[in-house]
Amino acid sequence: MTTATRGAVGTAHTRVEGRDKVTGAARYAAEIPFADLAHGWLVLSTVARGRVRAVDTDAVLGMPGVLTVLHHGNAPRVDSDFIGMLGVPPDPSAALFQHDRVAHLGWPVALVVAETSEQAREAAESLVVHYETEPHDVAFSAGRESEGYPLDGHLPAVAEKGDLADRLAASAVVVDAEYTTPEEYHNPMEPHAATARWEGGRLDVVDSNQGTSWVAGELANLFSLDPAAVRVRSEHVGGGFGSKGVRAHQVGAVMAATVLQRPVRVVMTRRQMFSLAGYRSPTAQRVRLGADADGRLRVLEHRSLNQTSTVHEFVEPSAAAGRSMYAADAHHTASRIVRLDVPTPTWMRAPGEAPGSFALESALDELAERCGVDPIELRVRNEPAVGPVSGLPFGSRNLIACFREGARRFGWAERDPRPGVRREGRWLLGTGTAAASFPAGVGPSTAAVTAEADGTFTVRINAADIGTGARTALTLVAADALEVPTDRVRVRIGDSDLGPAMIAGGSTGTRSWSWAVQAAAEELRRSLVPGADIPPEGITARSNTAEAIGALAQKERHAFGAQFAEVAVDPATGEVRVRRMLGIFAAGRIVNPLTARNQLVGGMVWGLSMALHEEAVRDRASGGVYGADLAGYHVAAHADVPHIEADWVDDPDPDDPVGIKGIGEIGIVGAAAAVANAVWHATGVRHRNLPIRPDRVLMAGGDA
Amino acid sequence: MPPSTSSDLTLSVNGEKYTLTVDHRTTLLDALRERLDLTGTKKGCDQGQCGACTVLVDGRRSVACLQLAVAAEGREITTIEGVAEGERLHxxxxxxxxxxxxxxxxxxxxxxxxxxxxxxxxxxxxxxxxxxxxxxxxxxxxxxxxxxxxxxxxxxxxxxxxxxxxxxxxxxxxxxxx
Structure with missing residues (x-):
């Protein structure tokens, strides 16, 4: 395989849709005008478990502008018994109104449709729904591990190598610690929104999602339609982070458009997103590390428990984070789930790795402290030659290069390892580090590249640009493969009619689409005769990467990184301020340094936010989340975020045609651990429960 | 006769006058997005917590989701569509x-x-x-x-x-x- 090295890829390029975004011209899902549009408003259950006894539709149907009220008694039937493109069945909360059961607080029980959104909202809020309530249970805790069970997700639940008890007994040093992370919510800035209509015998849906091939396929399955009869478009997407797949809003819009035979738009409110859009499960984790006195691991045991709903199994595979990281004679990891009366969690930026790395990389820091070994040196000593559990070779592994470069730039060599000894006014200061890794995956995609008669080129690939800069990256990849300047290339994305392609998820999007775009563009370039006329319809070359991807050899394929953080802790108020962060990544070829740096930093901001701020507290009495909005659920704001730097070492993936590994998730991995380790260094107190709130800092003491 | 639930008003947005009839419940944000097709102003939370709907009202920043359209009459409203000078970006x-x-x-x-x-x-x-x-x-x-x-x-x-x-x-x- 050849690796493209010329021209545009690797040079900074502002976003091709940048002007539209800064002028307000870019239209997101709820902003595409439709004639005769009706507005749907979802009604969610006010009980956490039970059944709907009756829906008082009469009073609401008489309200001004109300067109219909859909509920389990009258809604069109859907078929949710299928496995979709991503290998999992749909979230049952998206299979609207098929029965009277209520599985959690905020379960969708009705959709009110009216001429205007004001009318729909008032009618929805007026709708009286009678319930038969049953006792509910939403109390997640580590103590419920025995009720849980292991579940294979996108990774196997359990991986075991070696004799745990024997190797623990042989360890000079043992770290045994429990960690927790809370419920966390994606909260993309753009709420989920969809407009559906029937147009020329086809279902036409304008949506905000992470992959229209995926969503179109799910809708075709749900409504038993020929896949060719479904078109889903999603041109601009205001963030996703794992939450934007098939959800109640699209299904409700399709049902209402079918019943009313006119376009219907359904937009989730911010508060509804806390019930309907998925979230990261809380985790309770236990890590046991056994090591020789010099820090060489004998034992790595990581057990994690997460919650899921009573209607759908979702595993947050936190325990799997260490399987590719560190070698140990006994290496036992297991992710388990417990079923509660809660909404179904889902993928959220670095599912598994984000909470798992908090626990594992904190435990490594504890081991370094116990052994009196520098945390970076500890990781060097435990660097594996091959996959610690799989035995497979690494595609490329430049973790230590990241640590060395990061240590140099962060000034790690001058660090005094003693905790709680640096004071600056009211602040205690500390620094911390942690490792990061995330799988480098790829999914089959198709692309078409057309040489137009006017000398330009059109790339058609059903990519999703959810803020990643994919549209721009693909422009650079295509320009290089065509050997033309970027201004002669236009990239069309976000339309299921463009053909099947991978989603924006799992850090696979830009890699998967680039592969297909490069293949089609190279094929086109080879077929063009210099100087020959291009016919009016242009000349098109197509690609499908399924076969090439299927032929990839089995390897440990991951991106890696080293995270550094400096914090200041006020022991009198418990306030923790992050003063600076640095992340150095080995994450494949970087297609567009301008947008890549931004995305990596964004991931690190997520790690900071996870470490210090984000926490949804579930009320055991009602079964719902307290303060389910952006005031009650704080995400890092401008004033929380210091100067953060991200950079990378040269690490092209040798088995990827463009050299890409994917960078969407690696930035968050290890970042929360780096902050927590810095808080320990500042105060001498270990914080094993996130977020590190002021009250936790105060209760733990630490005024050195 | 029941009290009227809508009013006629004139909004001044980006230097242009728009005369329209609005439901009294309509926020300035929804009037901009749904009635005037000025969708550059975004709805992130609809309750004043995220700032995505920030516009300039008489030159001062203000979240458009927390004010009713009827209360914006007589104010000079500037949205993202009105900050550039023609083709020249702000x-x-x-x-x-x-x-x-x-x-x-x-x-x-x-x-x-x-x-x-x-x-x-x-x-x-x-x-x-x-x-x-x-x-x-x-x-x-x-x-x-x-x-x-x-x-x-x-x-x-x-x-x-x-x-x-x-x-x-x-x-x-x-x-x-x-």
Whole structure:
């Protein structure tokens, strides 16, 4: 395989849709005008478990502008018994109104449709729904591990190598610690929104999602339609982070458009997103590390428990984070789930790795402290030659290069390892580090590249640009493969009619689409005769990467990184301020340094936010989340975020045609651990429960 | 006769007058987006917590989701569609574009409207919680990154593009002085 090295890829390029975004011209899902549009408003259950006894539709149907009220008694039937493109069945909360059961607080029980959104909202809020309530249970805790069970997700639940008890007994040093992370919510800035209509015998849906091939396929399955009869478009997407797949809003819009035979738009409110859009499960984790006195691991045991709903199994595979990281004679990891009366969690930026790395990389820091070994040196000593559990070779592994470069730039060599000894006014200061890794995956995609008669080129690939800069990256990849300047290339994305392609998820999007775009563009370039006329319809070359991807050899394929953080802790108020962060990544070829740096930093901001701020507290009495909005659920704001730097070492993936590994998730991995380790260094107190709130800092003491 | 639930009014947006009949429940945000087809102003939370709907009302930044359209009559409203001069971007817009002060772009119009006001508020000598010396005679404090972060904190960016947003605001502010 050849690796493209010329021209545009690797040079900074502002976003091709940048002007539209800064002028307000870019239209997101709820902003595409439709004639005769009706507005749907979802009604969610006010009980956490039970059944709907009756829906008082009469009073609401008489309200001004109300067109219909859909509920389990009258809604069109859907078929949710299928496995979709991503290998999992749909979230049952998206299979609207098929029965009277209520599985959690905020379960969708009705959709009110009216001429205007004001009318729909008032009618929805007026709708009286009678319930038969049953006792509910939403109390997640580590103590419920025995009720849980292991579940294979996108990774196997359990991986075991070696004799745990024997190797623990042989360890000079043992770290045994429990960690927790809370419920966390994606909260993309753009709420989920969809407009559906029937147009020329086809279902036409304008949506905000992470992959229209995926969503179109799910809708075709749900409504038993020929896949060719479904078109889903999603041109601009205001963030996703794992939450934007098939959800109640699209299904409700399709049902209402079918019943009313006119376009219907359904937009989730911010508060509804806390019930309907998925979230990261809380985790309770236990890590046991056994090591020789010099820090060489004998034992790595990581057990994690997460919650899921009573209607759908979702595993947050936190325990799997260490399987590719560190070698140990006994290496036992297991992710388990417990079923509660809660909404179904889902993928959220670095599912598994984000909470798992908090626990594992904190435990490594504890081991370094116990052994009196520098945390970076500890990781060097435990660097594996091959996959610690799989035995497979690494595609490329430049973790230590990241640590060395990061240590140099962060000034790690001058660090005094003693905790709680640096004071600056009211602040205690500390620094911390942690490792990061995330799988480098790829999914089959198709692309078409057309040489137009006017000398330009059109790339058609059903990519999703959810803020990643994919549209721009693909422009650079295509320009290089065509050997033309970027201004002669236009990239069309976000339309299921463009053909099947991978989603924006799992850090696979830009890699998967680039592969297909490069293949089609190279094929086109080879077929063009210099100087020959291009016919009016242009000349098109197509690609499908399924076969090439299927032929990839089995390897440990991951991106890696080293995270550094400096914090200041006020022991009198418990306030923790992050003063600076640095992340150095080995994450494949970087297609567009301008947008890549931004995305990596964004991931690190997520790690900071996870470490210090984000926490949804579930009320055991009602079964719902307290303060389910952006005031009650704080995400890092401008004033929380210091100067953060991200950079990378040269690490092209040798088995990827463009050299890409994917960078969407690696930035968050290890970042929360780096902050927590810095808080320990500042105060001498270990914080094993996130977020590190002021009250936790105060209760733990630490005024050195 | 039941009391009327709608009113005729004239909104002045980006220098243009729009006469329309609105449901009294209609927010300024929904009037802009749903009635005037000015969808550049974004709805992130609809309850004043995220800043995505920030517009300028009589030159001051304001969240459009927390005011009713009927209360905006007689005010001069500027949205993201009205800050450029024809084809020439406002310096804040240009800085966001050049320095990648966004990712998904959904908070961007609000960030830009907010930043335009921040630069003016700062130049007019308004202090912030990050200002060390708030005496009027001290004059405007240096527009440090800390000042920008404090003043921009009403605008959330879930993509976490804060670092490049702050750089963009700083560059635009320098240009405004130069």
């Amino acid at each position: 310096p804040v817009q240009q800085a966001f574009l050049d320095l990648d002060g966004y990712q998904c772009g959904y908070c961007t119009p609000g960030q830009i409207c907010s930043a335009i006001a921040v630069i003016e508020e700062h130049a007019a000598g308004w202090p912030s919680a990050a200002t060390a010396d708030v005496r009027p005679e001290a004059g405007p404090p240096p527009l440090t990154p800390e000042e920008i972060r404090e003043r921009m904190s009403g605008n959330l960016c879930r993509c976490g593009a804060y670092v490049s947003i702050v750089q963009a605001v700083a560059r635009a502010a320098e240009e405004a002085v130069a």
